[in-house]
Amino acid sequence: MSSPEQWTHPEPGVGPAATAAAPTAEQVIAGLRATSEGGPELVQLLTPEGERVPNPEWDRYVADITADDLRGLYRDMVLTRRIDREGNALQRQGQLGIWVPLLGQEAAQIGAGRALKPQDMAFPSYREHGVAWCKDVAPSDLLGIFRGTDHGSWDPIAKRFHLYTIVIGNQVLNAAGYAMGQRFEGKVGDDDGEATMVFFGDGATSQGDVHEGFVWASVYDAPLVFFCQNNQWAISEPTERQSRLPLYQRARGYGFPGIRVDGNDVLATLAVSRWALSECRHGNGPVLIEAFTYRMDAHTTTDDPSRYRLTDELEAWKLKDPIERVRVHLVRHEQADKEFFDSVQAESDQLAAELREFCVNMPDPPKERIFSQVYEDGNPVLAAQRDTYLSYASGFEGGDH
Amino acid sequence: MATPVMNQEPGAAAAQTRTVTLGKSLNLGLRAAMEADPKVIVMGEDVGKLGGVFRITDGLQKDFGEQRVLDTPLAESGIVGTAVGLAIRGFRPVCEIQFDGFIFPAFDQIVSQVAKLHFRSQGKIKVPMVIRVPFGGGIGAVEHHSESPESYFAHTAGLKVVSCSNAVDAYWMIQQAIRCDDPVLFFEPKRRYYEKAELDVDATPDPLFASRVLRQGSAATLVSYGPSVKTCLESAVAAAEEGTELEVIDLRTLSPLDLTPVFESVRRTGHLVVVSEAPSESSLASEIAARVQEECFYSLEAPVLRVTGFDTPYPPSKLEEDFLPDLDRVLDAVDRSLGW
Numbered sequence: 194m195s196s197p198e199q200w201t202h203p204e205p206g207v208g209p210a211a212t213a214a215a216p217t218a219e220q221v222i223a224g225l226r227a228t229s230e231g232g233p234e235l236v237q238l239l240t241p242e243g244e245r246v247p248n249p250e251w252d253r254y255v256a257d258i259t260a261d262d263l264r265g266l267y268r269d270m271v272l273t274r275r276i277d278r279e280g281n282a283l284q285r286q287g288q289l290g291i292w293v294p295l296l297g298q299e300a301a302q303i304g305a306g307r308a309l310k311p312q313d314m315a316f317p318s319y320r321e322h323g324v325a326w327c328k329d330v331a332p333s334d335l336l337g338i339f340r341g342t343d344h345g346s347w348d349p350i351a352k353r354f355h356l357y358t359i360v361i362g363n364q365v366l367n368a369a370g371y372a373m374g375q376r377f378e379g380k381v382g383d384d385d386g387e388a389t390m391v392f393f394g395d396g397a398t399s400q401g402d403v404h405e406g407f408v409w410a411s412v413y414d415a416p417l418v419f420f421c422q423n424n425q426w427a428i429s430e431p432t433e434r435q436s437r438l439p440l441y442q443r444a445r446g447y448g449f450p451g452i453r454v455d456g457n458d459v460l461a462t463l464a465v466s467r468w469a470l471s472e473c474r475h476g477n478g479p480v481l482i483e484a485f486t487y488r489m490d491a492h493t494t495t496d497d498p499s500r501y502r503l504t505d506e507l508e509a510w511k512l513k514d515p516i517e518r519v520r521v522h523l524v525r526h527e528q529a530d531k532e533f534f535d536s537v538q539a540e541s542d543q544l545a546a547e548l549r550e551f552c553v554n555m556p557d558p559p560k561e562r563i564f565s566q567v568y569e570d571g572n573p574v575l576a577a578q579r580d581t582y583l584s585y586a587s588g589f590e591g592g593d594h
Numbered sequence: 595m596a597t598p599v600m601n602q603e604p605g606a607a608a609a610q611t612r613t614v615t616l617g618k619s620l621n622l623g624l625r626a627a628m629e630a631d632p633k634v635i636v637m638g639e640d641v642g643k644l645g646g647v648f649r650i651t652d653g654l655q656k657d658f659g660e661q662r663v664l665d666t667p668l669a670e671s672g673i674v675g676t677a678v679g680l681a682i683r684g685f686r687p688v689c690e691i692q693f694d695g696f697i698f699p700a701f702d703q704i705v706s707q708v709a710k711l712h713f714r715s716q717g718k719i720k721v722p723m724v725i726r727v728p729f730g731g732g733i734g735a736v737e738h739h740s741e742s743p744e745s746y747f748a749h750t751a752g753l754k755v756v757s758c759s760n761a762v763d764a765y766w767m768i769q770q771a772i773r774c775d776d777p778v779l780f781f782e783p784k785r786r787y788y789e790k791a792e793l794d795v796d797a798t799p800d801p802l803f804a805s806r807v808l809r810q811g812s813a814a815t816l817v818s819y820g821p822s823v824k825t826c827l828e829s830a831v832a833a834a835e836e837g838t839e840l841e842v843i844d845l846r847t848l849s850p851l852d853l854t855p856v857f858e859s860v861r862r863t864g865h866l867v868v869v870s871e872a873p874s875e876s877s878l879a880s881e882i883a884a885r886v887q888e889e890c891f892y893s894l895e896a897p898v899l900r901v902t903g904f905d906t907p908y909p910p911s912k913l914e915e916d917f918l919p920d921l922d923r924v925l926d927a928v929d930r931s932l933g934w
Contacts, residue, residue, distance in 0.1 A: 345714055349718060355682070360706045360707075363702065366675025366679065366703065367675055367678045369675070370681075373676060373680060374679065375683070377680075378683075401671060402702070409666075409667060409676050566715075568752065574850040575850070
C-alpha cells in the first residue's frame with residue numbers, strides 16, 4: 194500500500210466491475226446487501242468489538258493519540274449524537290420544520306473534523322453537524338436553517354466552515370475552486386500548508402458537479418480532500434444505483450488516490466483523513482476518501498425508510514455502532530471509568546437542554562429580512578419594492594388580520 | 595463623460611483617443627482591470643494561448659501568466675463553480691462562457707450559488723465575479739451560438755446583469771463590472787465585436803448601472819440594449835429623414851433596470867417601442883412594458899409595443915434575418931404606435 198496505483202487498484206478475484214457492488218445470494222437471503230461489508234481494502238483500526246487491530250500502514254498517523262485523546266473523540270461523538278437526537282426531537286415537537294439526522298455517521302464526521310487543522314477549510318453538505326462541532330460552530334447556529342429563521346447563521350469565513358449546501362454536489366466545485374486559490378496563493382508545500390476538505394454523500398457522486406470537481410482538482414493539483422460519506426442510501430436509492438464500482442475506486446480514473454475507510458471507526462477515519470490532508474498540504478492533492486458508514490435514521494424527518502429498506506439491515510449496522518466500539522475499547526483497557534461516562538452523559542444532556550432552550554426562544558426574523566443582503570452594493574429597484582411592501586404591511590399592525 | 599460613438603462627430607476625437615473595435619476595447623478593459631488588481635483572474639475555455647474564440651482575452655495569458663489566465667477544462671458548471679470557490683477565497687474571477695447557448699450547464703451554479711451566497715450568508719460571503727457571455731445572433735452560426743438568454747438571469751435575484759452596445763462602454767463597463775462586489779452577468783453583443791469607436795481612456799465613465807439617452811427625439815421612444823441598439827439608432831436616422839424624431843435609449847443595465855430615463859422620455863413622447871433579440875414571452879421587453887404602463891399610464895398614447903425575436907428556438911441561420919429585429923420591423927412598430 195505504498196503507491197497510488199495500489200490505493201486504487203481493484204482487488205483481483207472480486208469479479209467483473211459490473212457486479213462488484215451486487216449482493217451475493219446469501220446476502221439477499223439474509224436481507225442484506227453487499228455494501229454491508231466494506232470489502233478487503235477497508236481501512237479499520239478499531240473493530241466493531243472495540244479491538245485495536247495493528248496496521249503497519251496507518252498506525253503512524255494516530256501514534257500520538259493518547260487515552261485522553263480517545264476519550265476526547267468519544268466525547269465529541271456522544272455530544273454530536275446528542276445534538277442530533279435533540280434536533281430530531283425538536284422537529285417532532287414542531288419546533289423545527291425539518292431535521293437532517295446524522296445518526297450512525299458520528300465517527301466519519303468526528304474523525305475527519307478532528308483531522309482538520311485550524312487553517313484548513315471545510316465545505317459541508319447539509320448533514321455535517323459533527324464537522325460543524327469540530328469547526329467550533331455553535332450547535333445553536335445550525336437550528337435557524339431547520340426552523341426557517343435563516344439560511345445559516347455562522348460566519349463561514351471566520352470558522353473556515355462554509356455554509357450548508359443543499360443542492361447536491363454544488364459545494365464540491367466551490368471547494369475545488371477554493372483549494373485552487375490556496376495553491377495559487379502559495380499556501381501549500383510544507384507542514385504549515387493549507388488544505389480543503391469537501392463533504393458529500395454516495396448519491397452526490399452521480400452529480401456532474403462532483404465529476405467536474407474531480408477533474409478540476411486533479412488538473413490544477415488542488416489541495417482538496419474529497420470526503421465521501423457512503424451511508425449506503427441516497428434517500429431511497431441504494432449505492433448500487435449510483436455506481437458499478439466501489440466509489441473509492443473512481444479516483445483512479447481521475448488520476449489521484451482513492452481509499453475506503455471504515456467510517457464507523459473514528460480512529461481509522463482520523464488516520465486516513467490526517468494522511469490525506471497532509472498529502473494535500475504538501476502539494477500532493479487531491480485525494481478521495483470513501484468513508485463506509487450507514488445512515489441509521491431517515492434521510493430527513495420527512496422520510497420513511499421502512500418503505501425501501503429492511504430493518505435487518507439496520508440491525509446489522511447497529512452492531513457496528515461508531516460510539517459503542519470506542520466505549521468498549523476504553524472500558525476494556527481501563528482508560529475510562531464510570532465517572533467519565535457519566536460526566537459525558539451529563540454534559541450531553543446539559544448541551545441538549547441549552548439547545549432546546551435556545552430553539553424555543555428563537556424569534557421570528559423581521560419582515561425586512563426578506564430584502565436584506567440580496568446584494569452587496571444595493572439595488573434601487575429592490576429597495577423600492579421593500580419600502581412599498583413594508584409600508585403596506587405596516588397598515589396591518591395592531592389590527593385583527 | 596465618455597460619449598458613445600454614435601453621437602460623435604468625425605474628427606471631434608481629441609489627441610488621446612484611439613480607434614478601437616468593441617472586442618479590442620473589452621481586451622483593453624480586461625487588461626486594465628488585471629493591472630489594477632492582482633486578484634483579478636480570467637478563466638474559461640480557450641482564453642489562454644488562443645486568446646478566446648473571439649480573441650477578447652488575446653495576449654493576457656502571455657503577460658499575466660497561467661495562474662491568472664486559466665485555460666480550464668471543458669465544463670461550464672466547473673468554470674463557474676470553481677470561480678465561486680476562488681471568489682470566496684478572495685479572488686475576483688472573470689469567467690468566459692464561450693457562447694450564449696453553452697451557459698446552461700452552469701445555470702445551476704449561477705442560480706443556486708452565485709446568486710444566493712450573499713443572501714444566504716447575509717453578506718458574510720461576497721461573490722465578486724463576472725461572467726462574460728457573447729450573446730445574440732447575426733453571425734450565421736450553427737445552433738446554440740446565437741441565443742439571448744439574458745432574461746433568465748435578470749429574473750434571478752442576487753445577480754446583476756449588464757450589456758454593452760458599443761466599444762466605449764465596453765471598455766469601461768467591463769472594468770466597472772469587475773470592480774463590482776456583486777456577481778455580474780456581462781452580455782457582449784458578439785455581432786458588434788468589430789464595430790469601431792473612438793476611445794478616450796482618460797475620460798470619466800458613466801456609472802455601470804445607468805441607462806443612457808443616446809439620441810433625443812420627441813415623436814416616440816425606442817428602448818433597447820446590446821446588439822439591437824445600433825439597429826435602433828439606424829432606425830432613428832431613417833425616421834428622421836422622413837421627419838419623425840425618435841428618442842433612443844440604451845438600457846446598459848438589465849438588472850437592476852434603470853428606467854428613470856425611459857419614464858421621463860415616455861412622458862414626453864407618449865409612445866414606446868422596446869427592441870430586443872430575445873423571444874418576447876416573459877422577457878425583459880415584457881418587464882419594461884409592464885413597468886412603463888405602471889409609471890406612465892396617463893402619458894401613454896398607445897400601448898407599449900415590443901419588437902423582438904419570435905417565441906421559437908433560434909432558427910437556422912439562413913432565416914435569422916427574419917428572426918432578428920431589423921430597421922423595417924422597428925419602424926413598422928413605430929408607425930403602428932404613432933397611428934394608434
